[in-house]
Amino acid sequence: MDFAFLFQTMTTLLKAVPMTLALFSLSIIVGGLLALLIVWMRVGGNPVLSAFAKGYIFVFRGSPLLIQMFLVFYGLGQFGFIRYSFLWPFLREPFVCAVLSLALCTAGYSAEIFRGGIRAVSPREIEAARSIGMSGALLVRRILAPVAFRHALPAYSTEIVLMMKSTALASLVTVWEVTGVAQRLISQTYRTMEVFLCAAIIYLVLNFIILQAMSLLEYSLSRHRRAIPPALKA
Amino acid sequence: MPGVTRLSVRNIRKSFGTHEVLKGISLDAEDGDVISLLGASGSGKSTFLRCINLLETATDGEIWVDGEQIRMIHKGGTSRPASQKQVDHIRSELGMVFQSFNLWSHMTILQNVIEGPVHVLKRPRAECIAEAEVLLKKVGIADKRHAYPAHLSGGQQQRAAIARALAMKPKVMLFDEPTSALDPELVGEVLRVMRALAEEGMTMLVVTHEMSFARNVSNRVVFMKEGLVESSGTPDEMFGGAATPAFRQFIGHFGTGQ
Amino acid sequence: MPGVTRLSVRNIRKSFGTHEVLKGISLDAEDGDVISLLGASGSGKSTFLRCINLLETATDGEIWVDGEQIRMIHKGGTSRPASQKQVDHIRSELGMVFQSFNLWSHMTILQNVIEGPVHVLKRPRAECIAEAEVLLKKVGIADKRHAYPAHLSGGQQQRAAIARALAMKPKVMLFDEPTSALDPELVGEVLRVMRALAEEGMTMLVVTHEMSFARNVSNRVVFMKEGLVESSGTPDEMFGGAATPAFRQFIGHFGTGQ
Amino acid sequence: MATLELIGFGSTGWGALLLLAALVTLCVTASALAIGAVLGAIIAAAKLSGKTSLVAIGNVYTTVFRGVPELLIIYLIYFGGSSAVTSIGKAMGYEGFLGLPSFLAGALAVGIISGAYQAEVFRGAYLAISKGELEAANAIGMNRGLRFRRVIIPQVLRFAIPGLGNVWQLSLKDSALISVTGLAELMRTSQVAAGSTRQYFLFFIVGGILYLVLTSLSDRIFNGAERRANRSMPTAAMGKA
Amino acid sequence: KDWRTATITLEGAYAPWNMTNADGTLGGFEPELAKILCERAKIECKLVASDWDGMIPALNAGKFDVIMDALSITDDRKKVIGFTIPYAATPAAFATAKDSPLAKAAGTGATIKMTPGQTGVKEVDALKEAFKGKTIGIQAATVYAKFVYDNFGDIAEIREYKTGADRDLDLQNGRIDLGFDDAVYFANAFQSANDSLAFTGPEIVGPIWGEGEGLGVRQADTDLRDKFNEAIKSALADGTVKELSMKWFKVDVSPQN
Numbered sequence A: 001m002d003f004a005f006l007f008q009t010m011t012t013l014l015k016a017v018p019m020t021l022a023l024f025s026l027s028i029i030v031g032g033l034l035a036l037l038i039v040w041m042r043v044g045g046n047p048v049l050s051a052f053a054k055g056y057i058f059v060f061r062g063s064p065l066l067i068q069m070f071l072v073f074y075g076l077g078q079f080g081f082i083r084y085s086f087l088w089p090f091l092r093e094p095f096v097c098a099v100l101s102l103a104l105c106t107a108g109y110s111a112e113i114f115r116g117g118i119r120a121v122s123p124r125e126i127e128a129a130r131s132i133g134m135s136g137a138l139l140v141r142r143i144l145a146p147v148a149f150r151h152a153l154p155a156y157s158t159e160i161v162l163m164m165k166s167t168a169l170a171s172l173v174t175v176w177e178v179t180g181v182a183q184r185l186i187s188q189t190y191r192t193m194e195v196f197l198c199a200a201i202i203y204l205v206l207n208f209i210i211l212q213a214m215s216l217l218e219y220s221l222s223r224h225r226r227a228i229p230p231a232l233k234a
Numbered sequence B, C: 001m002p003g004v005t006r007l008s009v010r011n012i013r014k015s016f017g018t019h020e021v022l023k024g025i026s027l028d029a030e031d032g033d034v035i036s037l038l039g040a041s042g043s044g045k046s047t048f049l050r051c052i053n054l055l056e057t058a059t060d061g062e063i064w065v066d067g068e069q070i071r072m073i074h075k076g077g078t079s080r081p082a083s084q085k086q087v088d089h090i091r092s093e094l095g096m097v098f099q100s101f102n103l104w105s106h107m108t109i110l111q112n113v114i115e116g117p118v119h120v121l122k123r124p125r126a127e128c129i130a131e132a133e134v135l136l137k138k139v140g141i142a143d144k145r146h147a148y149p150a151h152l153s154g155g156q157q158q159r160a161a162i163a164r165a166l167a168m169k170p171k172v173m174l175f176d177e178p179t180s181a182l183d184p185e186l187v188g189e190v191l192r193v194m195r196a197l198a199e200e201g202m203t204m205l206v207v208t209h210e211m212s213f214a215r216n217v218s219n220r221v222v223f224m225k226e227g228l229v230e231s232s233g234t235p236d237e238m239f240g241g242a243a244t245p246a247f248r249q250f251i252g253h254f255g256t257g258q
Numbered sequence D: 001m002a003t004l005e006l007i008g009f010g011s012t013g014w015g016a017l018l019l020l021a022a023l024v025t026l027c028v029t030a031s032a033l034a035i036g037a038v039l040g041a042i043i044a045a046a047k048l049s050g051k052t053s054l055v056a057i058g059n060v061y062t063t064v065f066r067g068v069p070e071l072l073i074i075y076l077i078y079f080g081g082s083s084a085v086t087s088i089g090k091a092m093g094y095e096g097f098l099g100l101p102s103f104l105a106g107a108l109a110v111g112i113i114s115g116a117y118q119a120e121v122f123r124g125a126y127l128a129i130s131k132g133e134l135e136a137a138n139a140i141g142m143n144r145g146l147r148f149r150r151v152i153i154p155q156v157l158r159f160a161i162p163g164l165g166n167v168w169q170l171s172l173k174d175s176a177l178i179s180v181t182g183l184a185e186l187m188r189t190s191q192v193a194a195g196s197t198r199q200y201f202l203f204f205i206v207g208g209i210l211y212l213v214l215t216s217l218s219d220r221i222f223n224g225a226e227r228r229a230n231r232s233m234p235t236a237a238m239g240k241a
Numbered sequence E: 001k002d003w004r005t006a007t008i009t010l011e012g013a014y015a016p017w018n019m020t021n022a023d024g025t026l027g028g029f030e031p032e033l034a035k036i037l038c039e040r041a042k043i044e045c046k047l048v049a050s051d052w053d054g055m056i057p058a059l060n061a062g063k064f065d066v067i068m069d070a071l072s073i074t075d076d077r078k079k080v081i082g083f084t085i086p087y088a089a090t091p092a093a094f095a096t097a098k099d100s101p102l103a104k105a106a107g108t109g110a111t112i113k114m115t116p117g118q119t120g121v122k123e124v125d126a127l128k129e130a131f132k133g134k135t136i137g138i139q140a141a142t143v144y145a146k147f148v149y150d151n152f153g154d155i156a157e158i159r160e161y162k163t164g165a166d167r168d169l170d171l172q173n174g175r176i177d178l179g180f181d182d183a184v185y186f187a188n189a190f191q192s193a194n195d196s197l198a199f200t201g202p203e204i205v206g207p208i209w210g211e212g213e214g215l216g217v218r219q220a221d222t223d224l225r226d227k228f229n230e231a232i233k234s235a236l237a238d239g240t241v242k243e244l245s246m247k248w249f250k251v252d253v254s255p256q257n
Ligand SMILES: Nc1ncnc2c1ncn2[C@@H]1O[C@H](COP(=O)(O)OP(=O)(O)OP(=O)(O)O)[C@@H](O)[C@H]1O
Pocket: B016, B021, B039, B040, B041, B042, B043, B044, B045, B046, B047, B048
């Protein structure tokens, strides 16, 4: 093992970690908000919106992110009306496009996950809330959202880790995050295995931290499900 | 103030698809009335209660709560409440206790009880907590206030559900088979709480299979059959000589198992 | 052949951690005995039944089923059965009916019933099906044989569970609160089936809260208190003048609600 | 139209190649799912065994193969696997190169990844089995093997179907990455067609649509399986929200 | 080893060097040249397509014996694989949108020759003046990338793409102002961009781009390399390479030395 090379590679790759994290956190936030919108369309009664949401979820879950990203970045610019619109100054930026396509994709997945969480809320608990006069936003905020989020959390953790790995595709659109930098190093040194090993360690550590944080969150949100604390036992 | 009409239902009808479950039911409950609703399975008792607080929308009929009529829009065979705001308000005046408790599993018992007063009635939290503790003591589970529903026995959960409904200071309490999911040992606890409520003058409408409750606690018994009120009267009338043959047959059935 | 000892339990003890739940219980059941096990919640009734068919391993004591002793290995405070094969065999001679039915949800009722005879006893399928149909008719749910458990009412599920246990042709049936999860209306159905079994001479051990069953169907009543048999006797003795004060208090409690 | 001709089935059309590539993608994904099912079952069993060492092994497997980018794992298997096979060949006296065929390498790599996800699906499904039903099996005297075969397996399969549908979807898209092994699956063929004709958008859109077709086909299969498995479940009695 | 058979790999998606036909067969400059070279070296060759990213590791793992994929001979690459003598050497140039103000920059149409590390070339300095503050797109990790960084890194924004094709699309979209790459490659790309792109500034040739494009082989396979060296020499000598080059590139790419 050439430790000097590994060390040098690691240093180069670590410099790209902030870019990976920026892509990751922004796309999770934007994607999460978008997912809420989609899931609202999907479960709210309006058939047109619901069909739109279904189509959206189908397309963005069903096709590879690589293709989506390519079409967003290179494809949108092909249309004159976009190129000459007020959006172009934003869409011109590779970083914006990368975040946008990552967010669009994760929104499809997250919407399905959130919907699963909502379905897991006991209809009886919802009825109980209605029976004391809750409805609309209050019902969502106090009963539906907390329970649904708790139910969705395990699946959502998985999705977040998948997103972390998906940021690797951003080098396609000239955003040089960890994997892109690793591939560039490889095409300079041709030492595929060593470089990818370093990259793998970085992703593994990042994902491990995320998963630990998520399971901590999960633990703190599931007091009501844990085994009966001895003090309460009859 | 006895004599005030808390709840008045006029000629309620309800169909699911082509199946008419309620065929025109009327009922008045005055202050302090405790009305037992009896009837065979499928006779429409639950549906009736659910129509009153609009968990189902009746196909036809009028509902008045504490003198206020629930406005409905009837259009082309379907009907819906005219104002969600009014529905929420009316519901906050009707306490409902479900057969299956339906406590919110992500909240402690205390949080369950103060949820309505704090977030629906928007009253000060501290005040609500103080009242909740009194209520929990009254139903005998004050020591469980920081436990989650999953950690309570059925009887304790049912009593917590009653406390939750009472915390809204409802004008009328609706109970849907409050004891039938309970072990026989727990039935006693819950019935004791309900009897105490009745003695304090709470207006109650109780769907029940507990004949002893119907006979000893309520002041009126309504017997439903196939979506209609078959007969009604005071417990003495109903369980005495004045019983109709149908009701006599119905209560005869209860004798077998117990 | 009355007088044959089907089940004999000698001085059973069971602890969970430091908490001793059963403190030495003995019991004999002869052919055709119907024994009611009564006792307050937590007195160890379920644990006792579960020890008999080894769903829990007793810390100490002997169990004989139809003259065969279950061999146990006691070592350093813990104990376990000496032979898993013997356990499986003994279990197939003891029918257990759970409070919560526990039907296999992925099988139809008929499949549930023939599962044991076909796969555990390895008897010919056609024969088992024929017998199962007779059994299902006997408990009154023959028309539901191709339905899945989730599509049956509680009472129907409980009767299917009884049929499933009977299909193994057990020497002794163990019932753990067979009716307490049921709506009062369904209790009658299940009790009727059990009464019929008793009349056919099946040996049964029944944990129950149904006083009428204990009084009218069983020929012996065992009252447990805090892990011990507090008193036992014929129904006449127990419900008559010979009742101990503890038992009297226990049954007094049942009077309140009903 | 020239565009239609390009994706058609004529002598200058890529239609046949693209359809073939879609078929390859389908086969790779199906093989990967099968490999992953075996691995997933083993890992799930390890995680459920309660033995500290086995649980640790299971946790390492699921953490590593879910946490490391798929591309790296594919490289590892493709090159690492080949050198392993070659050195085995050498040991047995065969001189020269023995490659892992790219189909096998790809299916193995995606299978190992999907094994990590399937392990979690199976574990969840096992935990969803009602304790009472397991006790009921004990109570009629079923031994461990019988109980496993008659009660546990059918129920695990039933509860696992929706999760497996998701894993399938993931594997379908992971299979797009094995284009680095040169296997002519859908992603690579779309890229080759795009590069050879310089019609990038056309072929990426057509490729995307073919992925959607595969998705909707598999959705249909999994939904059908779920409906079949749920015959025994209560009819969805969802109350109005 | 007597090398009676060999496996040659190429990407099959780098028109016109090599590409895939709609029937799945390989075509283009390199497949045709390969056929001739193999005949002359008396080797039975099999052409297989594989992905560019994995090509060099796969060569060293033994999956194939020869890479023929417009592979420039560079010092970095020489550290991991062996090369034959070049069979092609191409000029490089800037490209921009036809209607761009940067079109027809000074020196357009001319050719200059440069050596590695050479500075102070007046044509390049003129471009530097013209390209101040613009965005230049390059394909990552190529000799052309190094040239642009060395000469324009201080005055222009440089954006690295994974493939030249992606860069060309962005050039059309207007996200970047200029591209710099192999001129032969560009000439072909312009056609498929409906001639909306054009060269600007001089063509740059010479040793600055290394020795040209050669076949890649494992370092240990010197005998194979020698066989191909002979074949390439003869194909260059009798004009076969030039002929093929004119057919596919419309210009002669055979190395001039
Ligand atoms: N949402 C619904 N859709 C269709 N039919 C319904 C619905 N809810 C209830 N029903 C039908 O309405 C009838 C009355 O039901 P309801 O629950 O009111 O009876 P009940 O008197 O409360 O019976 P039980 O004592 O068993 O609770 C039943 O035949 C039932 O099948």
